[in-house]
Amino acid sequence: MKRLTGLGAVALMLALVAGTGNAAEKKTLAIVVKGLDNPFFEQINLGCQKWQKENPVSDYTCLYTGPASSADEAGEVQIVDDLLTRGVAAIAISPSNAPAMGNLIKRRAPEIPVMTIDADFIEADRGLRVTYLGTDNYLMGVKMAEHAARLKPSGGTVCLQLGNVAADNINARAAGFRDTIAGAKGTDRLTGQSGWTEIDGCPVFTNDQVDLANQQMADTFTANPDLDAFILIGGWAQFAPQAYAQVTDQVMDKLNSKELIIIAGDTLPPQMDALKAGRSHVQVGQRPFEMGYRAPTVMIELIEGKSVEDPLYTGLDECTPETADSCLAQ
Structure with missing residues (x-):
């Protein structure tokens, strides 16, 4: 094989x-x-x-x-x-x-x-x-939202990182996340529901490219120093452990205090290492x-x-x- x-x-x-x-x-x-x-x-x-x-x-x-x-x-x-x-x-x-x-x-x-x-x-x-x-990709998004609400009960600003625009599985996860946070089916964008608002410029689309995923994270953190949550609907950025470590180094104080939370999809070994190192707060794995x-x-x-x-x-x-x-x- x-x-x-x-x-x-x-x-x-x-x-x-x-x-x-x-x-x-x-x-x-x-x-x-x-x-x-x-x-x-x-x-x-x-x-x-x-x-x-x-x-x-x-x-x-x-x-x-x-x-x-x-x-x-x-x-x-x-x-x-x-x-x-x-x-x-x-x-x-x-x-x-x-x-x-x-x-x-x-x-x-x-x-x-x-x-x-x-x-x-x-x-x-x-x-x-x-x-x-x-x-069950919709359920995966639901679980991400439940953890976000647990960690940030008052809500906050959020950026979703997605994959290809036409990827049905990724879009289903995003729908599950938004619907659960908003408490309403068919929510296209979070605009204050339950205290959650998607920032301008998000969602971002990685096209399944890990280098682009890490660059998007870095750019988002730099442009939005008060961001409350970054949601990797898939695990892209974490698939390049060294680059992901460099990106999260710039916000480690915020991650440690949970001023900024990161929730990510998948539980491959480098992702679990990132979780244990405090570089994410939740991994929802397939x-x-x-x-x-x-x-x-x-x-x-x-x-x-x-x-x-x-x-x-x-x-x-x-x-x-x-x-x-x-x-x-x-």
């Missing part, structure tokens, strides 16, 4: 699968993620690899792939298009640009089972896939390894025509400095 990038690598893998000997009997279960430069998705790959090792005599092989960069939305669409052309038994997609990926699936109308993983299609396109496996480990089994069930629930949620972990050593699911 190798990490592959781009169309040529996909072609190579499929050629190997269709080769001679035992490999000829293997059918491909493809997992396509937003970008291989994101350590979050590497956990999905590790789950895929574990399934592969535990099922050596299976008729199927787990293929993990995606564009080299998480910013390459068009590249991800091209990879899925290429996989459908060359032939796979089933496919699990984490769409970076959900409308664009939905349009591809509409146009291709594949006969193979299509599911989403980690990120879903937009609501209008969910009939294009059989099930979604991953986080379970990407479980997603990658379960996806092949779900795809086989779909191929066999078995009934599969929709959605299939993988749960959340809520971590604070006080619970950092025991908060992660085993």
